[in-house]
Amino acid sequence: AGRGDELGELSAGFNEMVARLRALVSQETGRKEMLGKIFGAMREGLVVLDRNGRVALTNPAFRALVGEEKPEGRFLWEVVRESALAELAQTGNGALTESATVRLGGRGFLCSATRIPAGGETVITFHDVTEVERMAAVKRDLVVNASHELRTPLTAIKGFLETLSETLTGDEKRYVEVISRHTERLINIVRDLLVLSQVEEGPKLEVGPVKLDRVAADVLRIFERRSREKGLELKLEAEAGLPAVSGDEFHFEQVLVNLVDNAVKYTDAGYVRVRLARDGERVKLVVEDTGIGIPADQLPRLYERFFVTDKARSRKLGGTGLGLAIVKHIVLQHGGTIEAESDPGQGSRFTVTLPAA
CATH class of the missing domain: 1.10.287.130 (Signal transduction histidine kinase, dimerisation/phosphotransfer (DHp) domain)
Known part of the structure; x- marks a missing residue:
């Protein structure tokens, strides 16, 4: 009787385990079916690459986009011959998420690549723009x-x-x-x-080596009279032996004109200073002033078209609100960066870095 009770308990436990396994399998199957429905309903193309760069998973939109029925198991570059996409797929060694615009079949797509750290997979989505x-x-x-x-x-x-x-x-x-x-x-x-x-x-940029110290000196001469009339000190500080930068001289002149123009326009006392220095493999250009400054909550919007921090003063001085938008586009075109710092009532500082030639 005792042995029969043990077998009964064992049987009951086994049946309970089987029931739980069935529930888990059913739950997992349901999740897979749900994911399949979601992938199938997505208008954006989606592809998942394994850690070796081979296609592990795709949705119907991606397969229709590349005209492949079964791209799984192949390298992405074998499926899509697009250099920008191949570079994007290497995001595993960089940031967790990167984006790029690529052209496929005469259409433009904004592609975002996201790396999954746990398994090393990369998920790429294709949004038709x-x-x-x-x-x-x-x-x-x-x-x-x-x-x-x-x-x-x-x-x-x-x-x-x-x-x-x-x-x-x-x-x-x-x-x-x-x-x-x-x-x-x-x-x-x-x-x-x-x-x-x-x-x-x-x-099309007329790219060549450009000496920013010479360009800056020429630009500052344009503002000498206005600075003198306002009693401002206009200063240029350039590091000795500064390397040239690679780019379009006319566009670099536009960057300096717009930055210095803003500095002079919004500074009533003190100085406007342009500093040039080497920064590793780049050249750093800094335009700083002792002007009215920019509120912290307005700094993120500085590069928007027609955005001005002081509308009344801008109208009076003839500002258009387009200068900094132009500056940012030019800097980005040349592989550079731009940052703004400011303390209201103390002045502003714009820092541009550009690759050395």
Whole structure:
């Protein structure tokens, strides 16, 4: 009887274990089916690479994109012949997540690669941005065409206003000067819109070795009179033996003009200083001032188009809110970085780093 009870308990325990295993298998099967449905319903292409870079898992959208029924087991570069995508797939040695825009079959895709540290797999998603790119091109063309159409009549208006101002006195002269000042602001906006559109489009750069100390000296001469009128000290400090940087000299000049212009514009006392120094394999350019500064909550928005920290002062001084957007695009095009630091009432510092030639 005792042995029979033991067998009964053993049998009951075995049956309970089988029931639990069945529940776990059913639960796991349900999860797999759910994941399969999610992958199948995704409009974005998805591919999972193993630690060796071979395709381990794909969804229908990816297979349709590359025109392959069974890409599993092959290297990604065998499935998709795209150098930018191959570089993105190597994200395992860098950051956990990286992104790049690639073109496949005449369409543009924003691809994001995420590394899974535990198993070494890499998950890559493909988001179709063709329509977004098309709309951006339409907007860019509209801006360029409108700017070209506005530039000629605005220049004519400005010229006639200056001529008219010479023949007037009193309030009439003051009214014309106000109109002329706002016309000049419109001309500046049109000019900056054209420059920004050209930069965003990715123009062909005339790349060569550029001596930033010489460019900076030339740019500071442009602002000598304005600085003197405001009682500002304009300083250039360049490290001896500074290496050249590789890029387009005209665009580097635009970067310096915009940064120094802002510094002079928003500084009423003290100095504006440009410093150049070697920083490892890069050259560091710093433009700092003792001006009104920038509130901390506004620093993340500095490079947005038309964003200005002091709207009243910007209107008075003819600012367009496009200068820093232009600066950032140019710096990024040249493989550089830009950072802003500021203390309200103490001044601002913009630091640009560029690869040495």
